[in-house]
Amino acid sequence: MVDNNKRRGQELVSEEGLYTTPDVIKGTLCEGCGGIMALKTIINVLGKNTVVSIPASCMANVSATQKKTSFRIPFVHTLFGSAPAVSTGLKAAYDALNKKDINIVTIAGDSGSLDIGFQALSGQASRNDNVLHICYDNEAAMATGGQVNSTSPNKALTLTTPMGSPFIKKNGPAIMVAHRIPYVATASISHVKDLELKIRKAMKIHGMKYIHILAPCPISWDYDFKKTEEMANLAVKTGLWMLYEVESGSFSLTYKPSQRISVREFFESQGRYSLLTEEDINTIQNEIDNMWRDIDERD
Secondary structure, eight states: OOOHHHHHHHOOOTTTBBBBOOHHHHHTOOTOHHHHHHHHHHHHHHSEEEEEEESSHHHHHHETTTTSSSSOOOOOOOOTTHHHHHHHHHHHHHHHTOTOEEEEEEEEEEEHHTTTHHHHHHHHHHHHSSSSEEEOOOOGGGGGTTOOOTSSSSTTBBBBTTTOSSSOOOOHHEEEEEEEEEEEEEEEOHHHHHHHHHHHHHHHHSOOOEEEEOOHHHHHSSSSSGHHHHHHHHHHHSSSSEEEEEEEEEEEEEEEEEEEOHHHHHHHTTTTTTTHHHHHHHHHHHHHHHHHHHHHHHH
């Protein structure tokens, strides 16, 4: 296990050397982690003129261990609920120093964005602070063991919901759109170029930006760790995870499956959906079909 983590850690060295040191990553990274795939892309695109704020999360554990950090750019490991507030303070500090070309970015998990960190995030959006918030969503509270949270899909098994989550997944991007910030986008680790373009676009926009990335977790989702990218791609191909952006209130798809496949293929590929019934799957399929029909009618 340790040897495999070390090998995967070495693969994370970026061309610019912004994210490196496998000795920090060794022993802290789960095999097939979707979050680290997202993090590598984010850091490589943002470049060296960047300061990162990360709350308690899987990515904080990976990025800073035993007095070492795997970043070669300024990185602040914040309390669970305060990363957006810290980013706001960092932006104000750099502006005061007349260093206005610094990218201030929060990288938080779904719990750090939409549960424990939501108050700070909502406040930041309401003020339209000139920062970027990136949420990597693995649909459970994985840094603390895999408990249910507000982004866990309905009826998905988690550590604390052995009979399936009784909640409906919180629509984080829609909530951020409701704050009327300049830019909101969804992304997936399976569509890297789409993610890269959205990060580059976001950094050119003044004001608050929010990008929500689907980042599968083999531990919580219960699939073979080698299939992480495949899981993310299935979510997009079935239409369960839509890739879009909302710029100044204007909605547009950034990717549309040429022919959507059945949601059954996504659900049957993961152990967390083992309690779904035939009726459940048919109901969800109808919901997805209706959602995409509405999108097609807009076009």
